[in-house]
Structure formats: structure tokens, C-alpha cells
Amino acid sequence: MRYLTRRVLVLLLTGWAALTINFVLPRLMPGNPAEVMLARFQGRLSPRALAALTVEFGVHTHQSLLAQYVAYWGHMLTGNFGLSLTYYPASVAQMVAQAFPWTLGLVGISTLIAFILGTGIGIAAAWRHGSRLDGVLLPVSLLLNSMPYFWFALLMLYLFGFVLGWFPVGGGLNLAHQAGGWAGLGAIISHAILPAATITITAAGGWVLTMRNNMVAILGEDFVKFARAKGLPDRVVEFRYAARNAILPNFTGFAMAIGFVVGGALLTEIVFSYPGLGYLLYEAVLNLDYPLMQAIFLFISLAVLVANFLADLAYILLDPRVRAVGRS
Numbered sequence: 001m002r003y004l005t006r007r008v009l010v011l012l013l014t015g016w017a018a019l020t021i022n023f024v025l026p027r028l029m030p031g032n033p034a035e036v037m038l039a040r041f042q043g044r045l046s047p048r049a050l051a052a053l054t055v056e057f058g059v060h061t062h063q064s065l066l067a068q069y070v071a072y073w074g075h076m077l078t079g080n081f082g083l084s085l086t087y088y089p090a091s092v093a094q095m096v097a098q099a100f101p102w103t104l105g106l107v108g109i110s111t112l113i114a115f116i117l118g119t120g121i122g123i124a125a126a127w128r129h130g131s132r133l134d135g136v137l138l139p140v141s142l143l144l145n146s147m148p149y150f151w152f153a154l155l156m157l158y159l160f161g162f163v164l165g166w167f168p169v170g171g172g173l174n175l176a177h178q179a180g181g182w183a184g185l186g187a188i189i190s191h192a193i194l195p196a197a198t199i200t201i202t203a204a205g206g207w208v209l210t211m212r213n214n215m216v217a218i219l220g221e222d223f224v225k226f227a228r229a230k231g232l233p234d235r236v237v238e239f240r241y242a243a244r245n246a247i248l249p250n251f252t253g254f255a256m257a258i259g260f261v262v263g264g265a266l267l268t269e270i271v272f273s274y275p276g277l278g279y280l281l282y283e284a285v286l287n288l289d290y291p292l293m294q295a296i297f298l299f300i301s302l303a304v305l306v307a308n309f310l311a312d313l314a315y316i317l318l319d320p321r322v323r324a325v326g327r328s
Contacts, residue, residue, distance in 0.1 A: 004312075004313075004316065007309060007312045007313075008309075011305055011306075011309045014305055015301075015302065015305055018298070018301035018302065018305065019073075019076060019298065019301075020069075022294055022297055022298050022301065023068075023069060023072045025294075076298070079093055080093070081093050081096075081291060081294070081295040081298075082291040082295075083291060084284075084289055084291060084292045085287055085288070085289040085290070085291065085292070086283055086284060086287040086289045086292060092291050092292050092295045093295070095280060095292060096277070096280070096292075096295055096296065096299065098275075099275060099276055099277045099279070099280045100276075100277060102274065102275050102276040102277075103269075103276035103277040103278065105188075105192070106192050106195055106196055106199070106269075106274065106276060107199060107276065107278075108258070109196065110195075110196045110199035110200045110203070111199065111203065111257050111258060112258075113200050114199065114200045114201075114203035114204040114207060115203075115207055115250075115254050115257070117200070117204050117207075118203070118204035118205070118206065118207025118208045118210075118211065119207055119208075119211045119247065119250060121137060121141075121204070121208045121211075122207060122208040122209070122210065122211025122212040122214075122215065123211060123212075123215060123238065123239075123242075123243045123246075124137075125137045125138065125141075125208065125212045126211070126212045126213075126214075126215035126216045126219065126242075126246070127215070127219075127238050127242070129216055129219070134212075137208060137212075138209075138212070140205070141204075141205040141206075141208040141209045141212075142205070142209065143205070144201060144202055144204065144205025144206075144208075145202075145205035145206045145208075145209055146205075147202055147205075148267075149198065149199070149202055149267045149268050150267040150268070150270075150271055152198055152201070152202050153194075153195065153198045153267065153268050153271040153272065154271055156194050156197060156198050157169060157194060157271060157272065160194060161194065167190055167191070167193055167194050168190060168191050169272075191272075191274070192274075194272060195268050195269065195271075195272045195274050198268050199268055203257070207250070207253075210249070210250055210253065211246060211247065211250060214246035214247070214249055214250065215242050215243060215246035217246075218242050218245050218246045219242055221245075223241065224237065224241050224242055227241045248315065251311045251314050251315065252308070252311055254311070255304075255307040255308045255310060255311035256304060256307065256308070258303075258307045266278035266279075266281065266282060269282075270282050277296060277299075280292070280296065281293065281296045284296065
């Protein structure tokens with residue numbers, strides 16, 4: 001209970017720090033959203049229109065920093081993130097709500113598949129440490145883990161999109177299939193296959209290496225040798241003794257990966273013009289859309305914090321040593 005209380009306090013403190021930094025950073029940048037909109041109209045806005053835009057974007061420069069901070073917390077708690085400059089007059093919350101399902105479906109599922117696939121292959125490679133299988137998987141995993149996302153995405157796009165023409169080269173849905181139905185679902189899947197394969201293949205290599213190295217170290221522990229000496233079946237020793245303990249450090253990395261799902265696979269989404277949060281963030285940066293950038297950074301920070309907190313809860317359930325420390 002004491003361990004869980006500490007983790008909750010750390011979560012709250014870190015969340016407050018992330019929200020405060022998210023408040024301070026945009027205010028350290030020169031100008032404000034209204035001035036960016038004025039530049040977009042090449043100065044053809046009257047001073048009255050500029051003042052109206054300043055109020056509409058929630059930039060109250062005449063207020064004290066403390067008053068702005070209190071108003072900022074009120075907006076965050078009510079989900080009022082302001083208006084997007086890029087998609088004006090659409091709200092930031094509306095644009096994030098439109099992009100989030102695309103990112104969750106693509107990056108979330110791909111990350112989960114990569115973790116399960118990479119962990120399973122890593123267990124098999126470690127259990128057969130020194131075999132021909134391990135000798136093949138190790139360099140292949142190193143190659144995949146060191147391969148840049150954007151390079152592999154460009155390779156997939158050129159080969160399967162341009163040369164073979166098997167899959168669409170960009171977007172998330174054909175305009176002809178936006179009405180929905182089975183045709184729309186098929187279009188969504190066909191657009192997602194290449195970016196999903198890019199994320200899964202390149203990310204799986206890292207999970208293979210991590211799980212293999214963790215489990216090779218665990219296999220040399222005394223409790224694993226004792227389990228073998230007792231004559232337990234290999235499958236029991238492999239999974240209940242070795243893999244169960246070796247997978248614990250992976251949960252932290254997996255929690256981080258799941259947390260960053262909210263931010264999308266930035267480079268992959270840019271290469272495939274996939275309408276997720278990563279591509280939305282890219283457009284926000286290009287257009288100096290500070291309200292949209294602020295909201296996406298906020299979602300990324302909170303998602304990582306919550307994912308790490310859930311990983312800590314998983315540690316309590318999976319590792320008796322953590323429960324023992326919490327009681328002491």
C-alpha cells in the first residue's frame with residue numbers, strides 16, 4: 001500500500017509539472033496566435049479585428065501570469081483547448097478527436113503486435129541461446145532495431161506502392177469510400193497495411209533484443225538452475241521461471257511505447273500522409289499552430305504518465321518483491 005501511495009503522489013506531482021511546463025513554453029515564444037493570424041492575412045486586419053482574435057484565441061496579455069495560469073487550468077479541466085490556426089475556425093479539441101482514432105487504430109495495434117511478436121521471438125531465441133536460430137535472429141533484430149523508421153517507410157512505399165501498386169501510397173481513406181460500409185472498412189485497412197507493417201517490423205527488433213538479453217541473464221540465475229535440477233518440464237522452466245521474470249523490465253518500455261502512441265508515429269505518418277496525431281502535429285509545427293501543438297504535447301505527456309503508472313500497478317501484481325518492499 002505504501003508503494004502504491006508513493007506512485008500516486010509521483011503521478012500527481014509529475015502531472016502538475018507537465019501541465020505547468022505546457023503552460024509556460026508557449027508563452028516564452030515570441031508573438032501569439034492572433035499575430036500569426038494577422039501575418040497570414042498580410043496585415044489586412046483592422047486593430048479591432050486583431051483585438052477580437054486575441055480574445056477568441058484566449059490570449060489575454062493584459063492579465064497577470066497568475067491569472068492566466070488559473071484560467072489555463074480551468075480550460076484544461078473543461079477540455080477547452082482553444083481554436084486551431086491551421087484549421088480555423090475549427091477547435092483544437094475537434095481536430096484532436098478526429099485524428100486520435102486513426103492513430104489509436106494504427107500505432108496502438110501495431111505497437112501491441114510488435115511487443116507480443118518481439119517478446120515471443122526473444123523468448124525462443126534466449127531459450128535456444130547459441131543455436132542456429134539464435135545466430136540468425138540476433139543480427140536480423142539488430143538490423144531492424146537500428147533501421148530508421150522513415151527510411152524503411154520510404155522503402156515500403158516505393159516497393160509496394162509505386163512499383164507493385166498493391167497498396168495506396170498515402171492517406172487513410174479513399175474519397176469514394178467515405179460513406180462507410182464494407183468498402184470503407186476495406187479502404188481503411190488497405191491504407192493502414194503499409195504504415196502498420198513499417199511500425200511493427202522496425203519496432204519488433206527492439207523487443208526481440210531486449211527480451212532475449214533479459215532472459216539470457218535470467219537463465220544463469222540459481223532459481224532457474226534449481227528448477228531444472230528438480231526435473232521440471234522445459235516449458236514450465238522456460239515460461240513460468242525464466243520468461244516471467246525476464247519480461248518484467250519490458251513492461252516499463254512497453255508502457256512508454258503505449259504512452260507515445262498518443263503522439264502517433266510522426267515520421268511514418270508523414271511519409272504515408274496518414275491522418276493521425278503525428279501528421280496533425282507536423283502540420284501544426286509548419287503553421288505555427290501553438291494551441292494545437294500545446295494540446296497534442298499535453299496529451300502525450302499525460303498518456304506517458306498514465307501508462308507508466310499502469311506499469312507500476314502491473315509490477316505489484318507480477319513481482320512479489322515489490323509487494324514485500326511496499327509492506328516494509
